[in-house]
Amino acid sequence: AQSVTQLxxxxxxxxxxxxxxxxxxSSSVPPYLFWYVQYPNQGLQLLLKYTSAATLVKGINGxxxxxxxxxxxxxxxxxxxxxxxxxEYFCAAPDTGKLIFGQGTTLQVKP
Amino acid sequence: xxxxxxxxxxxxxxxxxxxSLKCEQHLGHNAMYWYKQSAxxxxxxxxVYNFKEQTENNSVPSRFSPECPNSSHLFLHLHTLQPExxxxxxxxxxxxxxxxxxxxxxxxxxxLTVT
Numbered sequence: 001a002q003s004v005t006q007l008x009x010x011x012x013x014x015x016x017x018x019x020x021x022x023x024x025x026s027s028s029v030p031p032y033l034f035w036y037v038q039y040p041n042q043g044l045q046l047l048l049k050y051t052s053a054a055t056l057v058k059g060i061n062g063x064x065x066x067x068x069x070x071x072x073x074x075x076x077x078x079x080x081x082x083x084x085x086x087x088e089y090f091c092a093a094p095d096t097g098k099l100i101f102g103q104g105t106t107l108q109v110k111p
Numbered sequence: 112x113x114x115x116x117x118x119x120x121x122x123x124x125x126x127x128x129x130x131s132l133k134c135e136q137h138l139g140h141n142a143m144y145w146y147k148q149s150a151x152x153x154x155x156x157x158x159v160y161n162f163k164e165q166t167e168n169n170s171v172p173s174r175f176s177p178e179c180p181n182s183s184h185l186f187l188h189l190h191t192l193q194p195e196x197x198x199x200x201x202x203x204x205x206x207x208x209x210x211x212x213x214x215x216x217x218x219x220x221x222x223l224t225v226t
Contacts, residue, residue, distance in 0.1 A: 044215075
């Protein structure tokens with residue numbers, strides 16, 4: 001069965017600094033990988049999706065993620081953090097008709 | 112209305128009450144999901160419906176009763192809840208299971224407080 005691990009339940013960066021949120025999937029290569037973002041008191045919103053067409057995936061709000069098979073990773077990055085990026089981020093992978101979500105990483109952006 | 116809508120957005124209920132949560136999707140999808148999101152806990156998948164048929168029940172207590180009358184609507188009937196059931200309940204939809212696209216679209220959630 002697929003599993004997803006997000007390293008670091010809480011990440012804090014300064015405004016303008018690089019954002020790096022880590023995600024690792026289990027050994028079987030998934031056909032898709034997702035990053036979702038959740039703002040306070042809202043549902044999850046799709047940030048980007050990997051579909052094996054390209055290893056570097058660009059998403060909304062300046063985020064991108066790189067699929068690395070050798071490292072079983074799909075880390076999320078943004079070159080310059082903005083205050084509005086403060087939210088919870090979830091990585092997810094499919095498994096027999098459902099999505100397996102990581103535990104989530106809360107991103108704090110300090111002024 | 113567009114996307115996935117959920118009503119009510121907030122609900123406070125006593126332990127002896129009966130209430131229902133409603134979810135509606137306007138995306139033409141055929142699979143729908145209920146999730147529970149508690150503070151400091153991972154997202155928990157509760158139920159999955161595919162073409163109105165329940166395909167997954169993750170050992171959810173019987174005080175939660177789902178209903179899917181058609182592919183666009185999903186309900187969660189609640190009765191004799193416990194305080195630990197207080198959480199954000201999220202509904203999601205996607206194309207039919209095993210259609211090859213696992214992308215799920217979420218509603219804004221219902222914040223449930225059990226007193």
